[in-house]
Amino acid sequence: MQQEREEMPSSTFLKQKVEEIGVAFDKTGLAPMIGRVLGFLLLADPPYQTFYAIQEFLGASKSSISHALNSLMFKGIVEYITFSGDRKRYFKLNAENWLEQAKCKMTDFSEVDRVLMEALQLRDPNKHKEFHEGLLKIFDFHLFMSQEMPKLFEKWEQKLATQQAGSARDN
Amino acid sequence: MQQEREEMPSSTFLKQKVEEIGVAFDKTGLAPMIGRVLGFLLLADPPYQTFYAIQEFLGASKSSISHALNSLMFKGIVEYITFSGDRKRYFKLNAENWLEQAKCKMTDFSEVDRVLMEALQLRDPNKHKEFHEGLLKIFDFHLFMSQEMPKLFEKWEQKLATQQAGSARDN
DNA sequence: TGTTTAGTTCGGTTGTTGCAGAACCAAATA
DNA sequence: TATTTGGTTCTGCAACAACCGAACTAAACA
Numbered sequence: 001m002q003q004e005r006e007e008m009p010s011s012t013f014l015k016q017k018v019e020e021i022g023v024a025f026d027k028t029g030l031a032p033m034i035g036r037v038l039g040f041l042l043l044a045d046p047p048y049q050t051f052y053a054i055q056e057f058l059g060a061s062k063s064s065i066s067h068a069l070n071s072l073m074f075k076g077i078v079e080y081i082t083f084s085g086d087r088k089r090y091f092k093l094n095a096e097n098w099l100e101q102a103k104c105k106m107t108d109f110s111e112v113d114r115v116l117m118e119a120l121q122l123r124d125p126n127k128h129k130e131f132h133e134g135l136l137k138i139f140d141f142h143l144f145m146s147q148e149m150p151k152l153f154e155k156w157e158q159k160l161a162t163q164q165a166g167s168a169r170d171n
Numbered sequence: 172m173q174q175e176r177e178e179m180p181s182s183t184f185l186k187q188k189v190e191e192i193g194v195a196f197d198k199t200g201l202a203p204m205i206g207r208v209l210g211f212l213l214l215a216d217p218p219y220q221t222f223y224a225i226q227e228f229l230g231a232s233k234s235s236i237s238h239a240l241n242s243l244m245f246k247g248i249v250e251y252i253t254f255s256g257d258r259k260r261y262f263k264l265n266a267e268n269w270l271e272q273a274k275c276k277m278t279d280f281s282e283v284d285r286v287l288m289e290a291l292q293l294r295d296p297n298k299h300k301e302f303h304e305g306l307l308k309i310f311d312f313h314l315f316m317s318q319e320m321p322k323l324f325e326k327w328e329q330k331l332a333t334q335q336a337g338s339a340r341d342n
Numbered sequence: 343t344g345t346t347t348a349g350t351t352c353g354g355t356t357g358t359t360g361c362a363g364a365a366c367c368a369a370a371t372a
Numbered sequence: 373t374a375t376t377t378g379g380t381t382c383t384g385c386a387a388c389a390a391c392c393g394a395a396c397t398a399a400a401c402a
Contacts, residue, residue: 021289028283066349119188124216203361258370
């Protein structure tokens with residue numbers, strides 16, 4: 001029932017996994033190819049890979065890879081490193097930066113909040129009170145979150161620091 | 172320089188605002204028409220409006236409005252109410268539900284986390300330690316967040332309750 | 343100086359999405 | 373029973389996005 005390919009059978013499993021990861025990132029709104037590149041850079045060994053290696057593995061065109069890598073670098077999720085005496089760039093995930101981007105996304109409601117605030121100002125607060133208060137509640141929630149989340153991030157950083165101190169002591 | 176329309180000048184301002192709100196929701200990934208319907212329901216007085224009123228205001232086709240309303244109802248952001256002796260449905264925002272959806276989105280990293288976890292299991296933890304730990308850190312961050320966020324929501328609910336008790340006492 | 347390498351940029355093709363218009367349907371009304 | 377009302381579903385089109393291939397560029401090499 002299952003179809004097997006003669007060529008490069010060892011990487012078939014990897015390719016499937018990369019596709020799977022790609023689909024997961026598709027669902028977050030990324031373009032398919034961008035998701036696949038992310039997937040490859042998550043699984044690849046070593047974690048830094050050349051333009052050509054990525055292109056070959058994904059069987060895609062140079063332009064798609066170029067676009068995907070530039071998008072990811074623009075977002076800060078991917079960076080590249082170089083080695084002296086080697087012209088190639090080696091692309092890799094920047095986990096640290098990725099995390100920062102994720103944090104930003106989590107705290108930023110600015111666009112929706114701006115219009116929500118405007119709507120609240122245009123509405124008569126006494127006219128449909130329950131409705132008005134429902135909107136106010138959402139706004140208040142966002143406000144609260146954007147204040148508290150940074151504290152939570154801080155708390156996590158501290159937890160991480162004590163964890164690392166602990167595991168260092170154990171060695 | 173500015174172009175004025177003879178007809179319905181009083182609602183020109185409203186229409187602009189609705190468009191503005193629409194754009195803000197576009198940016199969150201919603202389709203334009205869905206954003207505009209949301210915008211109208213945010214500003215409309217009364218906050219419950221018939222299918223036809225929405226269609227008229229937005230100057231859109233029935234099918235677009237039908238699709239937009241059903242999408243919004245599926246998401247739980249919009250609901251409808253009825254009045255006895257009136258066949259029409261009156262559509263309105265459900266702020267409570269909207270907030271719940273927002274909370275869910277904030278705590279749910281399951282898709283990305285699943286593949287991240289898989290990637291971690293497939294990687295050799297000793298081979299590119301810094302990279303591996305970077306990924307682990309993201310995973311740990313998500314885990315931490317999905318544990319702590321509900322507590323934060325709880326904290327907000329309590330703050331809200333005390334606020335309301337306070338304002339009730341003042342009256 | 344030509345040639346290779348490592349990508350980028352520019353059309354063109356194909357697939358997908360958003361919307362309109364018209365046909366449709368079910369419930370209420372006449 | 374026929375008609376109106378309040379939507380829904382289907383079909384088709386126009387705009388857009390994702391991707392490819394080919395032409396291009398800039399740096400390194402020979």
